[in-house]
Amino acid sequence: MELISHWIDWREAMGSPNSRQRRAIHELLQHRPMLMYLGDSWFSTPLYRNLARQSAKPIDGMGIVLGKPGGLAADLLAKSALDSLEGRLLANDFDALILSAGGNDSLSERLKRVFAKWASDKPAAAKISADQAFDVLVNAGIFDDGNGGGILGRYRALLQMAQRVQAKRPDFRVIGHTYAPLKRIGQEADLSVANIGLLAFVKGSVGPWLWSVMRHVLADKDAGRVFARRLLLDGFRTLVLDRLVSDFPDLFSYADFSTLVGIDVDAFWYDEIHPNEAGFARMAPLLNDRIREALPPAKKAAVP
DSSP states (O other), X not given: OOOBOOHHHHHHHHOXXXXXXXXXXXXXXXXXXXXXXXXXXXXXXXXXXXXHHHHHTTOOSEEEEEEOTTOOHHHHTSHHHHHXXXXXXXXXXXXXXXXXXXXXXXXXXXXXXXXXTTOSSSOSSOOOOHHHHHHHHHHTTTTOOGGGOSHHHHHHHHHHHHHHHHHHSTTOEEEEEOOOOOOSTTOOBOOOHHHXXXXXXXXXXXXXXXXXXXXTXXXXXXXXXXXXXXXXXXXXXXXXXXXXXXXXXXXXXXEXXXXXXXXXXXXXXXXXXXXXXXXXXXXXXXXXXXXXXXXXXGGGGGOO
């Protein structure tokens, strides 16, 4: 399955309502899934075959990928975005929404605001341990539910919307994923004409997104790896994803890459926060296990 990436192409592929083309697609999809991938650069990076495209490649079905590199849950799951998304999910018979969001909300400028006392070459505070830094992050409300402003709140708003879709299509599901523990702390992206085209002359290299801030806060990159693991596992996985599975057990599940054997090998990583194509290929079967589990019985065989 090659993913469509624009709604105009999707509408052309589906055909007009009541058309022969639309009827033929609905017949084909009786035993094949219709999937929407929505998310950040793990789904939308143009550099190479990312996680969404690695996941879709062996699946026999129809799918679309939406989102943007660097996308925040705060933006991807904002009220206006969810209103639009709800309409599209109701207008098309998607079996599942597969989501990649939340990792960027605790990096870069958001991280810099939390650690403002440290974020300079002459910090106003002494360096602290990785565990202390994680406590600072949690207390800042990054993962909170409150008023939809934290990552948990954004996801909860999405799933409350998805419940309305599920009320009309009981088999509909939402699937998320963890991020893998970071390996190449401090490694910036190498953007070249070969991988993103002429845009490379404008952008140059980007990142690192975590160590650019945390180098002022933590003693060394080893402490940075400990902090990153706590952020992604004790923070995003435990405080967000696990709570959502508990609160929406018949709607939400996630793929857990945190214990995937071999993903901590340097050769599977492109930069500080992105696996490379081989790394994403290693992750895709686990994501597809969750997709298969979420599909109705008649469609499971389409996900090998």
